[in-house]
Amino acid sequence: MDTSIKSGSEEHTVMLGVSIGSVLSPGDVVCLEGELGTGKTVLVKGIARGLGHEGPVTSPTFTIIHTYPDARLCHVDAYRLEGARDLVSVGIDDFLDGGWVCAVEWADRVRPALPERALRVRFSFGPGEDDRVLEVSATGEWDGRLGALLEELTDHGR
Ligand SMILES: Nc1ncnc2c1ncn2[C@@H]1O[C@H](COP(=O)(O)OP(=O)(O)OP(=O)(O)O)[C@@H](O)[C@H]1O
C-alpha cells in the first residue's frame, strides 16, 4: 500500500505526524527519507506528540540519537553516518529490541541496520514554498491499524 499526501504548511505536517504517532506501538520503526529541509524533523515533532511527548523536539543532527523517554521514542538522524555499521555502533539495537519506537531520518543511508518491517515516509518539495509531498508506504507485516492510518492520512492530505 502506498499513499501520497500533500502538506501545505509546517503545522499540517506536524498534524500528520500526530496521526502517525497515535497508532505506533513499541518496536515500530519509521524510516524518513527525502532531501534536506523537506520536513522529516517536523514530522517527528508530531510523531512525538502523538506518542505522548510534551515539550520540544530538536534535530539530532549532531548527536545522532535523541530519546524521549516519556514517549518511548528514539529519534535518529543518520545524515552524518557512513553506513549501517555506524548506526549499530551508536547502540541502535538497544532501542530496536528494547520496546522503543524508532524514527530514523536519512534511513536510506543505514537501511541494513534496521528491520525489514517499517513504515516509510518519503518527502519531496511541492510547487509552493510550503508545499511538501509525503509518500507513505509500509514494508513487512502490519495489522489493521496501518490501513486505518493511511485512510486517515489521505483525508488529512486532501
Ligand atoms: N509543509 C511543510 N512541512 C514541513 N516543513 C515545512 C513545510 N513548509 C515549510 N516547512 C519548513 O521546512 C523546514 C523543514 O525542516 P526540517 O528540519 O523538518 O527538515 P528535514 O527534512 O528534517 O531536514 P534535514 O535533512 O536537514 O534534517 C522547516 O523550516 C519548516 O518550517
Ligand SMILES: [Mg+2]
Ligand atoms: Mg531533520
